[in-house]
Amino acid sequence: xxxxxxxxxxxxxxxxxxxxxxxxxxxxxxxxxxxxxxxxxxxxxxxxxxxxxxxxxxxxxxxxxxxxxxxxxxxxxxxxxxxxxxxxxxxxxxxxxxx
Amino acid sequence: xxxxxxxxxxxxxxxxxxxxxxxxxxxxxxxxxxxxxxxxxxxxxxxxxxxxxxxxxxxxxxxxxxxxxxxxxxxxxxxxxxxxxxxxxxxxxxxxxxxxxxxxxxxxxxxxxxxxxxxxxxxxxxxxxxxxxxxxxxxxxxxxxxxxxxxxxxxxxxxxxxxxxxxxxxxxxxxxxxxxxxxxxxxxxxxxxxxxxxxxxxxxxxxxxxxxxxxxx
Numbered sequence: 085x086x087x088x089x090x091x092x093x094x095x096x097x098x099x100x101x102x103x104x105x106x107x108x109x110x111x112x113x114x115x116x117x118x119x120x121x122x123x124x125x126x127x128x129x130x131x132x133x134x135x136x137x138x139x140x141x142x143x144x145x146x147x148x149x150x151x152x153x154x155x156x157x158x159x160x161x162x163x164x165x166x167x168x169x170x171x172x173x174x175x176x177x178x179x180x181x182x183x
Numbered sequence: 184x185x186x187x188x189x190x191x192x193x194x195x196x197x198x199x200x201x202x203x204x205x206x207x208x209x210x211x212x213x214x215x216x217x218x219x220x221x222x223x224x225x226x227x228x229x230x231x232x233x234x235x236x237x238x239x240x241x242x243x244x245x246x247x248x249x250x251x252x253x254x255x256x257x258x259x260x261x262x263x264x265x266x267x268x269x270x271x272x273x274x275x276x277x278x279x280x281x282x283x284x285x286x287x288x289x290x291x292x293x294x295x296x297x298x299x300x301x302x303x304x305x306x307x308x309x310x311x312x313x314x315x316x317x318x319x320x321x322x323x324x325x326x327x328x329x330x331x332x333x334x335x336x337x338x339x340x341x342x343x344x345x346x347x348x349x350x351x352x353x354x355x356x357x358x359x360x361x362x363x364x365x366x367x368x369x370x371x372x373x374x375x376x377x378x379x380x381x382x383x384x385x386x387x388x389x390x391x392x393x394x395x396x397x398x399x400x
Contacts, residue, residue, distance in 0.1 A: 090271045091264075100261040107253050107391075111246070114396035126400070130392035138385045145264045145381045147205075155206050162213035166220045173224055174231075 089150035099144045106137045188369030201371060208375045212382050219386055222338050226393060229334065233327040238398030240316065240331040243308065245299055249395040252295045253387065259288035260384040267377045270370035278373070279360045285380065286353045289346055296343055300336075308332050335394055342390060345383045352376045 110133040118125035143149040148159055194200040230237045266281040307315045309332065316328035356376055359365065365373055 091268065093265060093268055096261060096264045096268065099264075100257065103257045103260075104254065107250070107257065110392055110396065111250055114392070114399040117400040126398075130396055134389050134392050137388045141260065141381050141385050141388070145260055145384075146378055151205070152202055155202065155209055158206065158209045158213060162209075162216040165213070166216055166223075169217070169220055169224055170227060174227065177228055178231075 089147065091144065091147065091150065095144060099140050102140055103137055106133050106140075109133060188366055197368065201374070204371050205374060205378065208378045212378065215382060219338075219341070222334070222341065223389070223393075226334050226338065229327075229330050230393075230397070233330065236324055236327040237331050239324075240308075240328045240335075241394060241397035242399065243306065244335070244395055245302060246395055246399065248295055248299050249391055252292050252299075253391045255288050255292045255295070256384050256387050259285050259292065260381050262288060263377050263380045267370070267373055270365045270373040271367055273367045275360065275363055275365070278365060279357060282353060282357045282360055282373075286350060286357065289350050289353065289380075293343060293346055293350070296339065303332070303336075309336065338390055338394065342383065342386050345386070349376070349380050349383055352379070 110130055113129045113133070114126065118129060142159060148156060190197055190200060194203065262281045262284040266278055266285060269278040269281055303309055304312070307313050310329045314325070314329055316325050320328070353376065356372060359372065
């Protein structure tokens with residue numbers, strides 16, 4: 085059994101600063117027309133930044149990085165199930181009008 | 184009833200007991216991921232079907248309020264994380280202060296949300312209640328804009344409900360903390376409510392770009 089891990093306030097503050105930077109970045113990115121370079125680039129950039137922010141929260145604020153493997157497995161599974169729902173449903177809808 | 188800091192019979196060590204509690208919380212949060220996931224699914228489908236109207240409707244939401252709320256909520260996550268730290272190192276007074284700060288920031292978030300909802304009521308953007316998106320908009324545009332605003336209210340509303348429950352839990356935590364209940368050996372309620380609070384923060388991290396930032400250029 086690992087020792088109960090205590091994350092120092094310095095790390096929390098560093099993560100907070102990173103989250104703030106990402107928030108500013110995502111608002112700025114939304115005001116630029118990225119779709120002219122590649123259709124759908126705006127939403128991709130927005131989701132990549134949001135996923136990065138969520139990962140920082142899970143890994144550090146929620147101690148995911150310091151959790152036992154079985155807890156990490158539960159975290160990964162929840163994302164995986166969500167992916168199944170989104171992927172399977174969308175692959176149904178986008179292929180319905182094929183004839 | 185509350186035998187705080189005691190090792191229960193089914194566990195071998197305090198560490199195992201603590202990890203089991205947080206594992207249970209994560210399993211609950213997995214169900215929450217799928218609970219919100221259904222709404223994100225509906226959103227994805229409708230946005231991909233009506234991209235233009237969704238972009239237009241998204242532009243009518245107040246971006247400044249949304250961005251400020253994002254900052255407020257992430258700040259409340261920081262103070263919640265600091266609460267967990269304070270309880271781990273046994274700083275009881277600091278724990279109470281951080282919990283109160285978290286509650287205040289959470290309340291500010293809900294207050295700003297209220298202002299935003301009020302704007303939408305005034306603009307007739309609430310589905311069903313004299314809904315009119317824009318003067319002269321076609322029947323189809325109006326219908327699709329209603330879809331967007333239905334999702335907007337359902338998703339932010341469910342999120343706000345989670346915040347209200349979280350605020351209730353925080354009030355209870357503050358009461359327990361004032362009684363000096365939490366020690367480095369026993370801080371499970373702080374840890375678990377912390378996990379819940381951060382989860383609600385993560386939901387908002389996705390809601391913000393998806394609802395407020397669709398087509399701002």
